[in-house]
Amino acid sequence: MLKGKSTIDTAMIRELAQVLADTDLTEIEIEIESLKIRVARQVTVHATVAAPAIPALPVAAAAPVAVAAPVAAAAADGDDPRKHPGVVPSPMVGTAYRRPSPDAKPLVEVGTVVKEGDRLCLIEAMKTFNDIVAPRAGTVTRVLFEDGRPVEYGEPLMIIE
Template identity: 40%
Template sequence: MSDSKSTPSNVFNVETVRALVELMKQHDLSEVDLREGDQKISLKRGSQAPIYAAPAPMPVAPMQQAAVPVSVAAPAAGGGETAAPSDSHLVAIKSPMVGTFYLRPKPESDPFVRVGDHVSDDTVVCIIEAMKVFNDIKAEISGKVVKVLVKNEEPVEFGQPMFMVDPQG
């Protein structure tokens, strides 16, 4: 009389393992653990340890916002003061993003522009650092720089005026 427990047999033969691997592929399983009596098999697909990719830096496209004319309210009449020349023709160069404003390419360098400098639309007027990316900001208008409204290394907000330019200058 034959007793199945007395004759040890390998229930996890090559054909069984191949069938298990095929089932893992079909059902998109990454791990299978089976036990039959005192025999045990553990199958794992893929790499030994999970690989975590570093998050890709989000590209910050230098969103160039067109220079927008800024209207300045006229002082009330009858104040007895001489009216200052109107600034209504000045155009603001606004920040196209949130970040840190740099007036110089390097701390020891001269500023990109100074009050009185003439700029054209492709003149780089400053750098804004956003998420460790340094973005050249162009004037996008031709004219004379009349005011620098932000100090070097100060934070700027989206749409914040940074320079005032006289397009007639």
């Protein structure tokens, strides 16, 4: 705000929100001179969560250790997974999960053959679970995140070759 006058055009924000409602877009960002406006909506995806509670915490705790080693090895080799042609980047900020519930098997593991559209993992953002699906068919060669760890937008999640 400048001297009591708002520089925000609420009508423009409403128009952008209407564009989101009318299309399949999840966010729009515009920049006019020094004003930048980003309007985004959260897509609700319901994940199936198994009801029986089988104590599987020791198994879940062991999985991230196995996954963390390839990430550290890749960083030590100077191999940047962001530049790999088969990278699956995170489409949002949130907490990434390899399994739909603590007692379930991971959705995919290294060596899993996937088809385009197969569920790879879940990202929880604002108490909503979002399916992350395979953008292409292939074999999962690397998993680059730890189960239950926060991820950033654009962060590499997996490599599919």
